[in-house]
Amino acid sequence: MESNDLLRWNAGDGGQIEIEADGPWTVTNAVALDSLVDAAAQAAGTGPMIVDMHGVTAIDTFGACLIERLVTPAKARGQKVVFKGVLDQHRSLLDAVARVSDHTPLPPKKRSPLAAIEGLGRSLIDLGNDLSALLVMLGAIAMAMARVIRRPRSFRLTAAVNQFDRVGLRSVPIILLITFLIGAIIAQQGIFNFRKFGAQTYAIDLVGILVLRELGVLIVSIMVAGRSGSSYTAELGSMKMREEIDAIRTMGLDPIEILMLPRVLALVLALPMLTFIGSMSALVGGGLVSWLYGGMSVATYITRLRDAISVTHFEVGMWKAPFMALVIGIVACTEGLRVQGNTESLGFHTTESVVKSIFLVIVLDGFFAMFFASIGM
Amino acid sequence: MSDEAPAIRLTDLVVGFGNNTVIDHLSLDVRRGEILGLVGASGGGKSVLLRTILGLLRKRSGTINILGANPDEVSSAAMRAVERHWGVLFQQGALFSSLTVRQNVEFPMREYLQLPPRLQSSVAITKLGMVGLSAVDAEKLPEELSGGMIKRAALARALALDPDIVFLDEPTSGLDPIAASDFDRLIKTLQKALGLTVFMVTHDLDSLATVCDRVAALADGKIVALGPMSAMLASEHPWVQAYFRGQRARNNSIV
Numbered sequence: 286m287e288s289n290d291l292l293r294w295n296a297g298d299g300g301q302i303e304i305e306a307d308g309p310w311t312v313t314n315a316v317a318l319d320s321l322v323d324a325a326a327q328a329a330g331t332g333p334m335i336v337d338m339h340g341v342t343a344i345d346t347f348g349a350c351l352i353e354r355l356v357t358p359a360k361a362r363g364q365k366v367v368f369k370g371v372l373d374q375h376r377s378l379l380d381a382v383a384r385v386s387d388h389t390p391l392p393p394k395k396r397s398p399l400a401a402i403e404g405l406g407r408s409l410i411d412l413g414n415d416l417s418a419l420l421v422m423l424g425a426i427a428m429a430m431a432r433v434i435r436r437p438r439s440f441r442l443t444a445a446v447n448q449f450d451r452v453g454l455r456s457v458p459i460i461l462l463i464t465f466l467i468g469a470i471i472a473q474q475g476i477f478n479f480r481k482f483g484a485q486t487y488a489i490d491l492v493g494i495l496v497l498r499e500l501g502v503l504i505v506s507i508m509v510a511g512r513s514g515s516s517y518t519a520e521l522g523s524m525k526m527r528e529e530i531d532a533i534r535t536m537g538l539d540p541i542e543i544l545m546l547p548r549v550l551a552l553v554l555a556l557p558m559l560t561f562i563g564s565m566s567a568l569v570g571g572g573l574v575s576w577l578y579g580g581m582s583v584a585t586y587i588t589r590l591r592d593a594i595s596v597t598h599f600e601v602g603m604w605k606a607p608f609m610a611l612v613i614g615i616v617a618c619t620e621g622l623r624v625q626g627n628t629e630s631l632g633f634h635t636t637e638s639v640v641k642s643i644f645l646v647i648v649l650d651g652f653f654a655m656f657f658a659s660i661g662m
Numbered sequence: 663m664s665d666e667a668p669a670i671r672l673t674d675l676v677v678g679f680g681n682n683t684v685i686d687h688l689s690l691d692v693r694r695g696e697i698l699g700l701v702g703a704s705g706g707g708k709s710v711l712l713r714t715i716l717g718l719l720r721k722r723s724g725t726i727n728i729l730g731a732n733p734d735e736v737s738s739a740a741m742r743a744v745e746r747h748w749g750v751l752f753q754q755g756a757l758f759s760s761l762t763v764r765q766n767v768e769f770p771m772r773e774y775l776q777l778p779p780r781l782q783s784s785v786a787i788t789k790l791g792m793v794g795l796s797a798v799d800a801e802k803l804p805e806e807l808s809g810g811m812i813k814r815a816a817l818a819r820a821l822a823l824d825p826d827i828v829f830l831d832e833p834t835s836g837l838d839p840i841a842a843s844d845f846d847r848l849i850k851t852l853q854k855a856l857g858l859t860v861f862m863v864t865h866d867l868d869s870l871a872t873v874c875d876r877v878a879a880l881a882d883g884k885i886v887a888l889g890p891m892s893a894m895l896a897s898e899h900p901w902v903q904a905y906f907r908g909q910r911a912r913n914n915s916i917v
């Protein structure tokens with residue numbers, strides 16, 4: 286005989302057990318009841334089980350589930366279970382719970398011992414899929430472009446202009462600021478270090494070549510990937526989530542033409558513009574430091590700059606810009622379309638979009654360096 | 663029943679957006695333990711009324727009293743204690759998309775109660791069973807559910823804490839008639855067993871006729887008719903007449 290004020294039981298000789306439930310069987314007592322019920326179920330023999338519930342003052346779903354857990358093993362073994370003294374207002378809930386209780390939770394998925402190898406294989410396949418998805422998107426955008434060239438009326442000019450405003454014009458202030466600071470930092474480091482062997486005017490060569498050829502376009506691309514690529518992915522992703530893209534498709538329209546093409550084109554136009562503005566701003570930053578910190582006059586800076594750099598350096602930087610834009614736009618659109626129905630995947634693909642486009646921009650810059658070196662530019 | 667303080671008392675409530683007044687000096691009592699059905703034209707402000715009672719929209723004037731607490735007067739801690747005693751089924755489900763169905767139901771339990779995990783998940787599975795979802799469905803993500811399944815899962819979540827009041831925004835829309843009447847029976851069962859108060863926005867004439875103790879008709883921002891089905895049928899208000907004596911009502915042989 287076990288004694289407490291919620292659940293008492295008395296196992297008889299014939300294997301039968303008499304169980305007496307008492308007091309409030311509600312969520313407030315759930316923790317205590319949880320262990321009591323397990324103990325009582327353990328104590329049950331092989332005979333009939335009698336559950337006396339006349340002392341139960343209140344019951345909620347938590348209590349009803351516990352009662353169900355108490356009797357399920359006995360029922361499963363084919364023993365007789367008799368309820369006594371169930372109040373009318375409790376019976377309907379107990380019945381409702383009993384009706385659905387044969388659903389047991391599924392066991393959690395087992396981790397296979399080869400999971401690590403499986404993961405490696407999967408990520409390799411994913412890499413392949415990534416590349417082909419990017420190529421597919423590039424192809425789809427090229428096709429859409431071709432269609433638009435044939436029928437210029439179908440081009441979404443308003444959308445493209447709107448996107449150009451968002452990704453181009455509105456990023457001008459932040460691009461100006463960042464590239465100005467980068468130019469200033471390069472100049473300061475150049476002057477500081479070249480001064481040791483009296484070659485501080487070479488700092489100007491450094492600023493000019495580095496900014497125009499490499500850093501201007503690279504910094505701007507990275508900024509744009511973070512600022513605009515991520516917002517493309519988030520926008521397209523949440524449209525995908527809310528079936529808006531499916532709605533466009535079912536209307537017989539092409540989401541690539543309506544959503545992606547204007548965005549990618551806006552980026553392809555905006556990035557060269559931002560690169561130009563950014564490079565100029567970096568040169569101004571470099572000039573300011575040369576004057577204030579290096580003690581060179583503005584005239585010296587300009588003359589030296591004119592000697593050091595050629596139009597080629599400028600052209601190399603500018604040529605790269607639209608390709609960088611294409612990479613950023615395609616990655617952003619591809620990742621946006623991969624978003625599944627849940628918010629977590631939206632966050633995941635937005636991050637992926639930024640990480641992948643920055644990575645690809647830098648890799649592409651490496652290829653461009655080799656290419657321009659081999660054609661002698 | 664009626665001598666007790668009402669579960670919800672709305673007095674002179676005004677809610678609007680800009681110069682569009684949606685709820686206009688509305689007063690309504692919801693008694694403890696009753697199932698009140700709210701009907702009204704599409705776009706008539708039923709969801710707005712519901713969201714205002716829940717504190718999701720700001721009212722212009724009037725008072726709200728839920729379970730004896732006035733949100734304007736009591737502290738936010740006291741209000742949270744009241745919120746633990748209500749459950750809400752939103753019109754679009756509003757399931758957490760990154761949690762499985764079972765985790766969605768367990769979420770309020772985990773936040774408010776310290777339960778053994780096994781009991782928590784078995785109660786969650788039971789609630790899901792009660793609304794007609796299987797243990798297999800319980801491990802799915804919301805995106806893998808049909809519209810009707812989302813409704814059911816959201817109802818199970820609204821009922822997770824055995825609330826005193828549940829607010830249901832069109833619970834049976836999107837369910838087939840059999841599932842809808844199962845649902846009605848479930849609401850009735852829970853009401854009897856748990857003394858549940860139900861505030862239900864619905865267009866389902868069957869639900870209104872079979873489970874609702876009283877019906878409130880919202881038109882022009884006010885309650886224009888209130889009472890059992892017979893009172894609706896007897897009402898002189900033109901919109902109420904059109905609603906309850908129209909073709910659809912006749913087909914449902916309510917008249």
Ligand SMILES: Nc1ncnc2c1ncn2[C@@H]1O[C@H](COP(=O)(O)OP(=O)(O)OP(=O)(O)O)[C@@H](O)[C@H]1O
Pocket residue numbers: 679684702703704705706707708709710711753
């Ligand atoms: N956030 C909001 N801003 C402005 N107006 C709103 C807002 N939410 C609702 N409304 C307006 O309030 C009115 C009532 O809308 P509500 O969603 O309450 O309708 P409803 O009665 O629930 O209709 P349904 O049966 O279609 O769900 C509508 O005119 C709607 O345009």
Ligand SMILES: [Mg+2]
Pocket residue numbers: 708709710753831
């Ligand atoms: Mg609504």
